[in-house]
Amino acid sequence: xxxxxxxxxxxxxxxxxxxxxxxxxxxxxxxxxxxxxxxxxxxxxxxxxxxxxxxxxxxxxxxxxxxxxxxxxxxxxxxxxxxxxxxxxxxxxxxxxxxxxxxxxxxxxxxxxxxxxxxxxxxxxxxxxxxxxxxxxxxxxxxxxxxxxxxxxxxxxxxxxxxxxxxxxxxxxxxxxxxxxxxxxxxxxxxxxxxxxxxxxxxxxxxxxxxxxxxxxxxxxxxxxxxxxxxxxxxxxxxxxxxxxxxxxxxxxxxxxxxxxxxxxxxxxxxxxxxxxxxxxxxxxxxxxxxxxxxxxxxxxxxxxxxxxxxxxxxxxxxxxxxx
Amino acid sequence: xxxxxxxxxxxxxxxxxxxxxxxxxxxxxxxxxxxxxxxxxxxxxxxxxxxxxxxxxxxxxxxxxxxxxxxxxxxxxxxxxxxxxxxxxxxxxxxxxxxxxxxxxxxxxxxxxxxxxxxxxxxxxxxxxxxxxxxxxxxxxxxxxxxxxxxxxxxxxxxxxxxxxxxxxxxxxxxxxxxxxxxxxxxxxxxxxxxxxxxxxxxxxxxxxxxxxxxxxxxxxxxxxxxxxxxxxxxxxxxxxxxxxxxx
Numbered sequence: 001x002x003x004x005x006x007x008x009x010x011x012x013x014x015x016x017x018x019x020x021x022x023x024x025x026x027x028x029x030x031x032x033x034x035x036x037x038x039x040x041x042x043x044x045x046x047x048x049x050x051x052x053x054x055x056x057x058x059x060x061x062x063x064x065x066x067x068x069x070x071x072x073x074x075x076x077x078x079x080x081x082x083x084x085x086x087x088x089x090x091x092x093x094x095x096x097x098x099x100x101x102x103x104x105x106x107x108x109x110x111x112x113x114x115x116x117x118x119x120x121x122x123x124x125x126x127x128x129x130x131x132x133x134x135x136x137x138x139x140x141x142x143x144x145x146x147x148x149x150x151x152x153x154x155x156x157x158x159x160x161x162x163x164x165x166x167x168x169x170x171x172x173x174x175x176x177x178x179x180x181x182x183x184x185x186x187x188x189x190x191x192x193x194x195x196x197x198x199x200x201x202x203x204x205x206x207x208x209x210x211x212x213x214x215x216x217x218x219x220x221x222x223x224x225x226x227x228x229x230x231x232x233x234x235x236x237x238x239x240x241x242x243x244x245x246x247x248x249x250x251x252x253x254x255x256x257x258x259x260x261x262x263x264x265x266x267x268x269x270x271x272x273x274x275x276x277x278x279x280x281x282x283x284x285x286x287x288x289x290x291x292x293x294x295x296x297x298x299x300x301x302x303x304x305x306x307x308x309x310x311x312x313x314x315x316x317x318x319x320x321x322x323x324x
Numbered sequence: 325x326x327x328x329x330x331x332x333x334x335x336x337x338x339x340x341x342x343x344x345x346x347x348x349x350x351x352x353x354x355x356x357x358x359x360x361x362x363x364x365x366x367x368x369x370x371x372x373x374x375x376x377x378x379x380x381x382x383x384x385x386x387x388x389x390x391x392x393x394x395x396x397x398x399x400x401x402x403x404x405x406x407x408x409x410x411x412x413x414x415x416x417x418x419x420x421x422x423x424x425x426x427x428x429x430x431x432x433x434x435x436x437x438x439x440x441x442x443x444x445x446x447x448x449x450x451x452x453x454x455x456x457x458x459x460x461x462x463x464x465x466x467x468x469x470x471x472x473x474x475x476x477x478x479x480x481x482x483x484x485x486x487x488x489x490x491x492x493x494x495x496x497x498x499x500x501x502x503x504x505x506x507x508x509x510x511x512x513x514x515x516x517x518x519x520x521x522x523x524x525x526x527x528x529x530x531x532x533x534x535x536x537x538x539x540x541x542x543x544x545x546x547x548x549x550x551x552x553x554x555x556x557x558x559x560x561x562x563x564x565x566x567x568x569x570x571x572x
Binding site (some may be wrong): 065068069070071072089091092093095097099101103104106107108113115116117119120121122162227 | 326327330331334337338408409411412413415416417418419455489512570572
């Protein structure tokens with residue numbers, strides 16, 4: 001496997017994988033007992049930031065485990081940074097991983113966790129490297145509290161710092177923004193973009209659609225363990241947005257507002273579901289959100305709430321999944 | 325910092341929890357307390373020696389060494405599997421043998437003083453013979469190395485390592501190989517405790533007719549070699565398990 005040449009196995013698809021791909025999964029399947037977590041998946045990741053998107057249970061974490069070598073595929077091959085991540089220690093030294101699980105070494109300090117990672121990766125100046133990595137995630141290296149006493153957001157930042165400290169060319173982050181506040185999220189997204197611009201392959205998984213938009217232009221969408229879509233975020237998002245979506249509106253004078261909504265450009269159907277509630281099916285959610293405020297104003301109605309009824313990824317990707 | 329030392333320091337830091345410290349202190353206090361009781365209740369001389377030696381074998385080598393080794397060693401890597409932090413060590417470009425050996429040595433670093441100090445003291449106090457204490461010290465150290473290697477592996481193999489370990493200690497080591505196997509030479513040799521007892525038996529077999537059965541059994545060098553081999557095989561199998569396992 002260490003001599004695996006991804007292009008030799010898939011000569012029939014000349015354009016795939018891309019020549020500069022650093023991660024290639026070819027026809028990979030992984031099952032846990034009866035549960036098939038990843039099924040016949042072929043996907044490649046190139047330098048830059050790629051958002052790995054999918055609802056919970058879509059197979060993102062399993063794919064990440066396969067890429068890192070933490071699990072062995074039942075079928076198919078995984079090739080990362082020149083070799084098999086499960087067998088080659090040199091591959092492992094080139095991959096930085098931020099796992100999804102919350103646990104870090106509870107009794108160690110942030111500095112100790114990051115220094116351990118540096119030491120095990122034979123970083124020359126361990127102390128300096130650890131300080132730099134902690135500074136990159138905005139953590140004070142002199143905090144004496146053990147990681148076990150940290151907030152979820154702080155632990156998350158320690159996990160990111162331990163993956164960055166040895167400067168790996170491939171960085172895999174499984175739901176790295178969980179537990180971070182908006183300011184920290186913004187900073188982390190900027191950091192990922194910066195790492196991508198440096199020529200690293202950065203794979204960031206998320207189940208939050210709006211989050212992935214900010215990671216970068218390239219996304220891979222998984223659903224039910226299979227590749228649902230891959231490509232430019234805007235293209236995929238526009239396909240998603242063209243699907244009708246249901247929204248519940250809570251407002252005063254609901255019958256009047258419902259009447260005004262019927263026939264508007266973005267509303268496909270509209271009905272009253274309560275004295276102050278309307279359920280609308282819209283073909284353009286963003287445009288609808290803009291329009292509803294002015295309609296309520298015109299009808300002298302106070303708009304109290306807009307609730308997307310199928311804005312979760314499962315619903316948004318339904319049309320993609322059906323096409324898999 | 326060397327990878328082995330970095331891992332050793334990490335494992336050492338996570339060895340002692342409040343519960344484990346309480347267990348060590350309780351067993352140590354019972355050992356030394358019972359030793360005082362035996363020394364005061366026995367007639368000085370051969371009777372005290374026999375009672376003290378019997379106590380060292382029954383409480384020290386049969387119970388305390390395997391129990392403390394089980395509780396500490398099985399958690400060394402087992403705890404990391406449970407709290408899903410093994411991933412941070414497994415993903416590093418270090419050899420699996422370094423991971424296994426550093427975990428084993430860190431366990432033994434804590435287990436040996438936790439067992440050897442109270443057992444040596446109890447043995448010397450109960451028997452009134454400090455040469456027996458020295459033999460006990462030597463036997464306990466080698467026993468701790470061997471048990472640590474076996475129980476570190478057990479911690480990787482099952483989430484219920486303490487339950488399986490207790491079954492192994494009481495059913496296999498104590499009942500089958502020691503009690504039943506005493507009359508069947510080959511069977512008794514299939515346990516760790518046999519070789520630990522043989523090291524102490526090397527001395528007490530010559531000192532007291534009560535223990536002369538030990539004189540004709542396994543020699544001191546053989547016991548030492550077998551215990552070292554068990555330790556090495558345990559660490560080797562742990563390393564192999566780490567290579568083959570899937571990590572959460």
